[in-house]
Amino acid sequence: MITDAFVEAGRLLIRFDAELMEILALSMQVSSLALLISVVIGLPVGALLAISRFPGRRIAITVLNALLGLPPVVVGLLVYLMLSRSGPLGVLGLLYTPTAMVIAQVVLITPIIGALSCQVIEDLHHEYDAQFQSLSVPRTTAVLAYLWDARYSLITAVLAGFGRAISEVGAVIIVGGNIDHLTRVMTTAIALETSKGELAIALALGIILLSIALIVNAVVMILKTQAKRMAYV
Amino acid sequence: MSKTQPPLLPISTHGLSLTVQGRALLDNLNCHLSGSGITLIMGPNGAGKSLLLRCLHGLIETPAGMVRFAGEPLNAEIRYDQAMVFQHPVLLRRSVEANLRFVLGYRNTNPNHTVDALLARVGLSEKTKQPARLLSGGEQQRLALARALACTPRILFLDEPTASLDPASVFLIEKLVCEARDQGTKVLFISHDIGQAKRLAEDVLFIHRGRVAEHTPASTFFTSPESEAAKAYLSGDIVL
Numbered sequence: 001m002i003t004d005a006f007v008e009a010g011r012l013l014i015r016f017d018a019e020l021m022e023i024l025a026l027s028m029q030v031s032s033l034a035l036l037i038s039v040v041i042g043l044p045v046g047a048l049l050a051i052s053r054f055p056g057r058r059i060a061i062t063v064l065n066a067l068l069g070l071p072p073v074v075v076g077l078l079v080y081l082m083l084s085r086s087g088p089l090g091v092l093g094l095l096y097t098p099t100a101m102v103i104a105q106v107v108l109i110t111p112i113i114g115a116l117s118c119q120v121i122e123d124l125h126h127e128y129d130a131q132f133q134s135l136s137v138p139r140t141t142a143v144l145a146y147l148w149d150a151r152y153s154l155i156t157a158v159l160a161g162f163g164r165a166i167s168e169v170g171a172v173i174i175v176g177g178n179i180d181h182l183t184r185v186m187t188t189a190i191a192l193e194t195s196k197g198e199l200a201i202a203l204a205l206g207i208i209l210l211s212i213a214l215i216v217n218a219v220v221m222i223l224k225t226q227a228k229r230m231a232y233v
Numbered sequence: 234m235s236k237t238q239p240p241l242l243p244i245s246t247h248g249l250s251l252t253v254q255g256r257a258l259l260d261n262l263n264c265h266l267s268g269s270g271i272t273l274i275m276g277p278n279g280a281g282k283s284l285l286l287r288c289l290h291g292l293i294e295t296p297a298g299m300v301r302f303a304g305e306p307l308n309a310e311i312r313y314d315q316a317m318v319f320q321h322p323v324l325l326r327r328s329v330e331a332n333l334r335f336v337l338g339y340r341n342t343n344p345n346h347t348v349d350a351l352l353a354r355v356g357l358s359e360k361t362k363q364p365a366r367l368l369s370g371g372e373q374q375r376l377a378l379a380r381a382l383a384c385t386p387r388i389l390f391l392d393e394p395t396a397s398l399d400p401a402s403v404f405l406i407e408k409l410v411c412e413a414r415d416q417g418t419k420v421l422f423i424s425h426d427i428g429q430a431k432r433l434a435e436d437v438l439f440i441h442r443g444r445v446a447e448h449t450p451a452s453t454f455f456t457s458p459e460s461e462a463a464k465a466y467l468s469g470d471i472v473l
Contacts, residue, residue: 130292131323135384136313141339149326231366232326 001199008200009207020204027185030098030172031165034105038161042110043154046117047143051125061118067111072104076174079104083175096177101185104171109161116157121146152227159216166212240303241314241387242419243267249288249298251281251443258284259295260443270435271410271420273451277462277472281443282423283320286390289421290317302388313340316386320393322377324365329357329376332365336383343385355379356405371402378409389413391422395429407433427467431455439463441472 012020049061081087083095083103094100124146132142147154169187176183178192186205193202227233249262259281266272274282287293289300291307302311325332333348352358355375360368365376374394381389391410395403410433414420424430430437434451439460446460458464466472 128323128325130287131319133292134290134315134317134319135336135380136309136340138339145325145335230364232364 005199005203009203012200012204013207017204020201020208022181023184023186023189023205024208026098026183027166027187030101030185031105031162034102034109034165035158035162037102037106038110038113038165039158041106042113042161043117043147044143045110046114046119047121047146049114049118050121051129051143051146061115064111064115064118068115070108070111072108072168072170073174075107076104076171079107079171079175095175096179096183098176098183100175101172101183104175105165105168108168108171109165112164113157113161116160117150117154120150120153120157124150149232152223152233155223156220159220163213163216167209238314238387239305241311242269242303243301244289244388244419244421245301246285246288247299247301249285249295249300251284251288251293251295251297257443259288259298262298262440262444264438264445264448266419266421266436266438266448268436269414269417269419271414271422271433273430273434273437274421274423274440275425275430275437275463275466276440276446277466280440282440283392285440286317286392286421286423290315290390292317313384314387315390316381316384316388317390318374318377318381318392318394320396322373324368324373324376327365328361329363329365329368330361332376333380333383336380340384343383346383346385351379351383354382355409369399369402371398371405374398375402375405375409378406382409382413386413386418388419388421391420393423393425395424395426403429427455439466 045064049057049064079100080095082089083092083100084090085095094103128142128146128149132145137145167187169191172183172185173188173191176185176188178184178188184192186209190202190205190209193199193205224233244264244266246262246264249259250257251259262281262285264285274285276282284293288295289307291312300307305311325335327335329352330348333351337346337348348361349358352361355378357368357372357376357379360372365373368376378394389410395406398406407429410420410422422433424433431451434454436448436450437454438448439446439454439458439462441460441462446462447454447458449459454463455467458467462472
């Protein structure tokens with residue numbers, strides 16, 4: 001039975017099965033948009049936390065680090081409560097839409113990108129700070145310089161966020177509802193098809209998910225190797 | 234350099250003190266540097282030379298004492314007229330030219346300061362595209378000096394810029410420092426190299442145990458030092 005499922009999964013993949021491709025496309029769309037939003041929020045927040053000095057900074061960093069371990073189902077629940085008809089954002093009618101899934105993933109991965117980038121930039125700040133003070137580098141220029149000079153390490157942080165988003169199931173199933181042709185993404189589809197005993201589709205999606213994880217890691221490794229050769233990390 | 238700029242000399246400190254974990258790193262340090270040219274700051278390790286430079290440059294705030302430039306406390310404008318080269322150069326994780334372009338991008342006050350001109354000046358024209366951190370120690374220090382000179386500083390702080398460098402790099406750095414001096418830049422140069430001090434110094438500030446042990450013209454310092462610590466230092470004894 002397992003062998004048959006693998007063979008069928010291979011067939012589905014080889015012929016670019018329309019249903020699989022639709023699920024893949026939606027997954028990539030949702031996670032990419034969530035990643036983009038999280039990068040726009042997380043990187044500057046991480047950079048500012050790393051280089052600013054204000055009362056409560058350490059507490060803010062501790063909270064951000066604690067959010068790294070946010071349970072996806074809790075995030076899903078919170079976003080659900082916000083978006084449900086009786087919730088504060090219920091009027092927007094976003095529940096069970098891809099937008100709700102994007103919101104949940106943003107909540108989930110922004111702390112990852114923020115906390116990791118904060119750590120990376122804080123290390124760089126220790127190294128550059130006296131030199132930047134000496135050169136009277138304006139604040140905005142300094143932040144941009146940190147982001148640029150830490151780019152290879154930050155890419156790792158960003159890809160870690162993407163990995164988390166694309167492989168997450170708990171939050172998106174709560175706020176997305178796993179509706180066919182609307183909010184069904186790879187992880188929720190795997191969960192559903194497995195429960196239905198449709199192992200071929202589940203396996204095919206699993207192979208795609210694993211391939212994405214492999215590609216992401218390979219890209220990180222190639223970039224890091226290149227950066228090390230140039231002494232840029 | 235524009236003649237309308239306010240003067241920055243004399244540089245003076247009064248009662249500069251810094252104690253860390255019960256140890257006085259700067260101990261009521263008073264100095265008055267009124268002459269232009271190159272002032273060599275000498276003294277044994279741990280005497281407080283680098284700390285003094287960092288205080289003058291505003292990198293460290295001292296709990297006691299004051300720093301004055303032509304009677305004015307250090308402020309952003311005065312800091313803008315200063316530059317510092319550290320013993321271990323901190324270069325951006327970029328190419329050689331990108332390191333200079335970074336500074337010139339937001340504070341190019343001198344039209345003669347182009348990336349090409351500055352790199353030619355420090356003998357790095359052939360290394361423009363190389364990652365800065367893959368340069369040799371001497372080349373990195375020359376790039377750091379080029380970056381400092383790109384700021385057109387009126388006061389240049391050099392914290393052992395030639396320590397552990399090859400003679401060719403030392404020669405080039407000394408030449409650049411002399412050029413900067415000739416263009417009117419006041420240079421404060423920390424060195425343990427007595428030969429280098431004799432080549433460059435107009436006056437010597439000798440620091441011992443967080444205090445100025447003596448401040449004399451170079452000719453006097455090397456022929457007849459006043460303090461016992463300086464005498465021992467010049468005669469090659471280990472001064473603690």
